[in-house]
Amino acid sequence: MLKLYGGDRSRASIVKWYLEELSIPYEFVKLDMQAGEHRQPEFLAINPMGKVPAIVDGDFQLWESGAILLYLAEKYGKPPSVEERAIIAQWVLFANSSLSTGVFVEANREREMPRLMTPLNQILEQQPFILGNEFTVADVAVGSILGYIPMMLKLDLSAYPAVLNYIKQIAQRPAFQKSIGGG
Numbered sequence: 001m002l003k004l005y006g007g008d009r010s011r012a013s014i015v016k017w018y019l020e021e022l023s024i025p026y027e028f029v030k031l032d033m034q035a036g037e038h039r040q041p042e043f044l045a046i047n048p049m050g051k052v053p054a055i056v057d058g059d060f061q062l063w064e065s066g067a068i069l070l071y072l073a074e075k076y077g078k079p080p081s082v083e084e085r086a087i088i089a090q091w092v093l094f095a096n097s098s099l100s101t102g103v104f105v106e107a108n109r110e111r112e113m114p115r116l117m118t119p120l121n122q123i124l125e126q127q128p129f130i131l132g133n134e135f136t137v138a139d140v141a142v143g144s145i146l147g148y149i150p151m152m153l154k155l156d157l158s159a160y161p162a163v164l165n166y167i168k169q170i171a172q173r174p175a176f177q178k179s180i181g182g183g
Helices: 012-022 065-076 082-104 106-126 137-153 161-171 174-178
Strands: 002-006 026-030 054-057 060-063
Touching: 002 012, 012 026, 012 065, 012 137, 012 174, 054 065, 060 065, 065 082, 065 137, 082 106, 082 137, 106 161, 137 161, 161 174
Parallel strands: 002 026
Antiparallel strands: 002 054, 054 060
16 A cells, blocks of 8 residues: 655645545555654655655655656556646646745745736636646646645735635645645
């Protein structure tokens, strides 16, 4: 059975959300980050960087949330074309770099939020999900970052009504509720 290693309030919840969406059985191995369990030799053998999340799937080990999402999409999702895989990777990398630093790094926020939210709002005015009419791993990556905004930052997103609606829609998904939503 696939093992997901994580801690409280970590990006492991993003991976957990996608595992729940895919209905993949997994064991969640909760590490006590305060006690430094992520710095112990047993975990460093899985991720030498000592960060969560990480997965062990049979003999295969992988760390870094975006890489794990892409692996799970490839292994357990619908097989996309090379072009579709590239677009999915584009959005996962966007979420983990541009979007997360634009939202969560306070020094960047004032400049980056309008640059990021305006086009996202335009995309979500045209379609219900990041890639169109179907929920994908791109929604897990982007949706998790957006979903954290009302939980952690309480930023005013009223200028982006389609983004607000998107956040509301994804937050109602049962798999989101079981992972990021605290269930």
